[in-house]
Amino acid sequence: MYDVTIVGYGPVGAMLAALLGAKGRKVLVVERDTSIYPLPRAVHMDHEVFRLISLVNADEAVMAISRPTASYDFETADGDLLMGFVPPLELAPTGYPWSSIFHQPTLEKAIRADVARHPNVEVRLGVEFVSYDDSGSDGVRVTFSDDPQNPVETKYLVGCDGGRSLVRRQAGIGMDDLDFNEPWVVVDVLLKEGMDVLHKASRQICDPQRPVTSIPIGHGRHRWEFMLLHDEVDQDMTAPEKLESLIAPQLPDGVTMADIEVERSAVYTFHGVFAERWRDGRVLIAGDAAHQMPPFMGQGLCSGVRDAANLAWKLDAILSGHASDALLDTVQPEREPQIRFITETAIGMGQVVCTHDPEIARARDAEMCAGPREDRISGMPGLPPVESGGAETLNAGLPLAKDPGLDAAAVYQPILIVRSKEDAPDDAGASKVPGLHVAWLEGEGALHDPDGLLAEQLADADALLARPDKIIFGTGKANELLASYVRYLETGNGVAA
Ligand SMILES: Cc1cc2nc3c(=O)[nH]c(=O)nc-3n(C[C@H](O)[C@H](O)[C@H](O)COP(=O)(O)OP(=O)(O)OC[C@H]3O[C@@H](n4cnc5c(N)ncnc54)[C@H](O)[C@@H]3O)c2cc1C
Known part of the structure; x- marks a missing residue:
């Protein structure tokens, strides 16, 4: 019998597998795809998550391809600053930059490399989770596509199977929708050799004609995100000529389409949703399976990595006989309030960005640009402490400083x-x-x-x-x-x- 079976080998499933693997747990990870998800997703990571990935030896590989965020600016169509967030130059108390821009596939590869160090973790790629039966008293029987006649037995099943989580749906867990739904096309480009970044700041260009996100990933990569117009929702927005028509007007002087190459693109609807429960007996969900947010705070993956770090040691303590099963009931109350705060902040940022209405944009610009420019600049939005399980003492719920x-x-x-x-x-x-x-x-x-x-x-x-x-x-x-x-x-x- 496996200690823990994980469905989904995205960043959250991989993080959970690596942490449990290091604890010596007998783990099975099952992933439908045969390779790392190729489409553009996370580019931002905060210092606390950088420190967490150091627990699974992934920080150096990510550091090599990441760059600290210079600033995160929300601009009017004319380039006036609506609001700007500038992280401190010095390292955070966790020992990492406050905010970094990185490349998600590199992170996933680095965590998987750590998982591979643990012979007690078995990874099956190209295999789909089909169903589970938790009617037994001491474990869960899980059916996978590679051997449907012989279900796997496991003490705990964790669905890290992303936004459409089948584990969540089979557990009968509903979703609470925060009613924010905005379709965007996201495109990563490679810059011609020798070009590092097109500009320094991460930008939200709040032009009602076409809201655009522009992020210098660095190391020869750049990200654009374009909000779709109403009549574009049913069009093929990733067609090469369409992408060219979107990107060309964004290029700075002296740079042409010949200087870049589209690496990958995808259409997403940015939304905010929460699973009503993150646990059903011996079945748990984590990461995007439990919560999804629009990317304006760059915190979806970060939140999932925190989930994995919160969950792995608790599962290990229970499986070792050092903790009761009740400890698992602490995961959602500890994690959800912080993620709700982040999601609501991200939706608030999204509401600044996502308008096609020139009148609304004019009123927004007049209101937000009324005061002096320097008053519109602040540090990166901080995260509230989490419920730690202990008494409310000084610094409880905050990340421990690094030594x-x-x-x-x-x-x-x-x-x-x-x-x-x-x-x-x-x-x-x-x-x-x-x-x-x-x-x-x-x-x-x-x-x-x-x-x-x-x-x-x-x-x-x-x-x-x-x-x-x-x-x-x-x-x-x-x-x-x-x-x-x-x-x-x-x-x-x-x-x-
Ligand atoms: C445009 C965009 C920008 C983003 N930017 C940021 C950012 O800057 N910072 C940030 O922190 N986050 C960001 N995010 C969010 C981040 O990418 C996700 O939160 C993160 O990838 C979720 O990880 P996960 O492991 O929970 O799920 P996933 O990465 O979706 O992994 C789930 C895995 O489960 C597998 N799976 C699903 N069903 C089955 C099944 N039945 N059987 C077997 N396997 C299955 C899937 O194949 C997949 O590999 C962004 C997202 C988008 C779309």
Whole structure:
């Protein structure tokens, strides 16, 4: 029997497989396609997700082809700034750029390379999930297209099978639609050798005649997204002559169609939807199967990677007998509020961009450009902390700051940070939390903490406890934090009644 069977080997399924594989779990991944999804999708990743992909050794490959976002500008048809987001130049506390532009297939390839290191993870490509039967008491029987007469037995089934998730539909899970539906054609081009970027900023050109997104992916690639006009919805918008008519007017002076080559293109309807439930007994869903958002925040894949990081250690803890099944009920309440915030923000941004009505656009431009230009510029929109399972203490629910030594020593396991070695719990105390890594900030054997970021997160508390997914569980007294964490593992709620 498999511990976990994953349907879908997109970025979320791959991330889940890599994390569970590193934990030694017996995993089966089944993917309908035989190669990585070729069409244009994610280009933006935030620092926290960059750090999460470092847990599966994918950060270096992605870093090699990514570039930090210079700025994210929303412009009127005349080029006036409606609003601009400029990430800080210095690295985020997680050790990565606040915001990066990257190439999704490279990320997926890098995560798959990590999965391949784990002989305990079996990957079947070109095989389709057909159905499941969870009427048994200790597992799920799953039927796949390659051997329909012999269902696979698994303790948990996770649908990472994308927006049209069959796992979700078979579980009878409905969708909550946020009523935002806008059709766009998305096209990636390769720039002629020697050309790196066409311009520095990521731009939303809010021209009511044709809203356009323009993103310098860097390393010789560029992304355009064009909102469809009403009469274009039924046309072949990816035909070469159509793409040329859209792209040519966007090229800067001195660049012609001869300087670029269309690499890939696709039509998508950008929308915001949420699955009503992310769990049905031993069957779970994650990533696009559970939630989808318009790409104006560049957070769909990021949210799915966070889902995988939240889910994998919980499945492992349950399968190891260190946690109760109730821990799985924490995934949706912890993840969904943050994703709803992001989705609603993305829809708000989409509403700024997506209008064909010149009157509405004129009123929008007049209102948003009324004040001084500098007042329209801010940092990148921050994400709210997630519910961590612990008490609402200082920094709970935020990502743990990076210390290179600590990240290498405790890759995907709980970490307790105390002030000095003397403050560390004794072995009996520490052993209550399986796999706990204890570190301290002062004295012999102390963490490096080069920028004092961990000390800042610890603040005046005696101790800080972080979960394997690098989310701070809480700050406080070491023994109380450990007791609360054990309670959380056992009941899904770390707060004492
Ligand atoms: C135009 C566009 C721009 C975007 N930009 C960004 C961005 O900048 N940043 C960001 O974070 N996100 C972005 N996203 C979103 C991001 O691409 C998705 O959120 C992400 O790919 C979802 O990953 P996933 O693994 O959940 O699903 P998918 O990548 O869809 O993977 C699901 C997999 O399941 C497989 N599958 C489905 N059904 C079956 C079955 N029955 N049997 C076997 N296998 C099956 C599919 O073949 C597929 O490989 C963008 C999306 C679009 C469309």
